[in-house]
Amino acid sequence: MKLQNFHVDVAHWSRERDHEALLGIRQQVFVVEQGVPEARERDGLDPDCWHVLARNEAGQPIGCARLSPEHKIGRMAVLSEWRSQGVGMALLRELIARARTLGWGEVTLAAQVSAMGFYEREGFIAHGDVFDDAGLAHRSMSLKLATTASDEAEPVRDIEALPVTNRIETAAARKQVLSDARYRLSIHLPLLGNDIYASADELAEFRRIAISGRHAQIRILLHDPAAALRNDHRLIALVQRLPSTMQIRMPTEEADLGDISAYLLNDVGGYVFLPEADRPQGRAARNDRASAAPLQKHFDELWERSERAGVLQTLNI
Numbered sequence: 001m002k003l004q005n006f007h008v009d010v011a012h013w014s015r016e017r018d019h020e021a022l023l024g025i026r027q028q029v030f031v032v033e034q035g036v037p038e039a040r041e042r043d044g045l046d047p048d049c050w051h052v053l054a055r056n057e058a059g060q061p062i063g064c065a066r067l068s069p070e071h072k073i074g075r076m077a078v079l080s081e082w083r084s085q086g087v088g089m090a091l092l093r094e095l096i097a098r099a100r101t102l103g104w105g106e107v108t109l110a111a112q113v114s115a116m117g118f119y120e121r122e123g124f125i126a127h128g129d130v131f132d133d134a135g136l137a138h139r140s141m142s143l144k145l146a147t148t149a150s151d152e153a154e155p156v157r158d159i160e161a162l163p164v165t166n167r168i169e170t171a172a173a174r175k176q177v178l179s180d181a182r183y184r185l186s187i188h189l190p191l192l193g194n195d196i197y198a199s200a201d202e203l204a205e206f207r208r209i210a211i212s213g214r215h216a217q218i219r220i221l222l223h224d225p226a227a228a229l230r231n232d233h234r235l236i237a238l239v240q241r242l243p244s245t246m247q248i249r250m251p252t253e254e255a256d257l258g259d260i261s262a263y264l265l266n267d268v269g270g271y272v273f274l275p276e277a278d279r280p281q282g283r284a285a286r287n288d289r290a291s292a293a294p295l296q297k298h299f300d301e302l303w304e305r306s307e308r309a310g311v312l313q314t315l316n317i
Contacts, residue, residue: 006062006082008090010260010276011053013046021053021061022046022075029077036134050279052094054078054087065091067098069165069281073109092122099145101275103161103283103291106144113137159288164272166280171196173272173284174264178205180286181266183215186299188263190277192228197235206238206246216245221302223257225250225309249306256302263295271295 011018023042030036045068054063063078073095078087099107110133111119116126124141131138162173174196178185185206187197197206210216220239222228225248228236239246251257262277269289274282285291 006054006056006085006087006090008052008054008094011051011064013049013051018051018053021055022051022064025061025064025077025079026075028079030075033080034134034136036136040134049074050095050098050276050281052091052098054082054091056082063087063091065095067095067107071099071104071107073107076109088118089122092119096122096143096145098275101283102281104145106142108140108142110138111141113139116141119143159291160286161288162272162284162286164274164280164282164284170272170274170280170282170284175201175205176286177264177266177270177272177284178202178209180268180270181205181209182268183209183212183217184267185209185218186265186296186303187218187220188259188261188299188302189221190223190260190262192222192224192233192235194231194233198233203234203238206235207242210238210242210245218246219299219303220246220248221299221306222248222250222309248309249303250309251302251306253305256306259302263299265292265296265299 011022013019013022026041027038030041031038046066049066049068051064051066053061056062062082065076066074068074073092076088076091078091096107109119109124111124111126113130114137116139119141120126122143124143126139126141128140131140162176163169164173189196197203206218210218220235225236236248239248251259260277261273261275263271263273265271268287269292270284270286271288271292272282272284273291273295274280283291
């Protein structure tokens with residue numbers, strides 16, 4: 001997301017470069033400037049959080065923030081020379097957008113009292129008494145992410161939501177959506193690892209759909225087909241045997257290859273969506289055409305501008 005002379009990107013705690021950048025900013029702002037004990041600042045929650053990092057045009061880190069699985073925004077920090085230039089607001093809005101993508105109804109935070117006005121401008125509402133945290137006065141705040149009042153007044157429709165907060169739940173949701181499919185599947189993946197779409201149960205569902213009749217169609221967008229081929233992924237072998245109904249294409253445009261999300265869509269309104277393919281946290285449902293439709297539109301557009309996976313041509317795909 002390009003804003004003025006800086007940009008905000010997703011940061012990965014497991015990636016050394018990002019890890020060091022996040023800790024460096026927080027060390028300067030919280031520990032050095034505000035006197036927060038280092039042991040308190042490093043609370044052990046970071047590996048489970050979703051992080052964003054602001055960098056200047058030279059690529060130097062200037063701000064950061066995180067969103068926890070408990071729907072809490074935190075560790076919002078901007079280097080002193082970059083404050084009052086929109087960096088904090090860009091970080092905050094990126095986290096709010098992420099929460100909406102995940103389908104959350106609310107996000108919370110513990111704001112330093114001196115920064116409450118900053119959050120209020122984005123619609124956060126304070127509640128409860130002022131409390132001390134690491135020697136600094138704080139107050140709890142929250143932001144509702146619900147739809148409009150007219151939408152809320154409509155009868156609640158059971159979308160049969162599926163939990164997707166860890167690898168076990170994600171695998172179960174993926175299996176359910178495969179089982180529900182009738183004739184068609186659309187799959188977007190940066191990488192096809194041997195831990196997904198490789199079990200006997202999953203492959204049996206792929207085969208069932210592929211031979212279900214003249215309407216059968218399984219389309220897979222894969223950023224790196226060569227890796228799947230090298231790893232002898234079992235799904236590739238199935239595609240080889242059923243090339244008339246199973247197809248693989250590869251995005252070629254830089255922006256498309258930068259999409260790190262993964263999703264599975266069936267033809268009855270079921271889907272599994274992971275904003276980051278390598279993090280098993282997202283949203284899924286068995287019967288939610290309204291949420292699946294924009295994903296399907298994105299897939300169809302990407303499919304049209306992608307190319308047949310040349311590395312798989314030897315398989316007659």
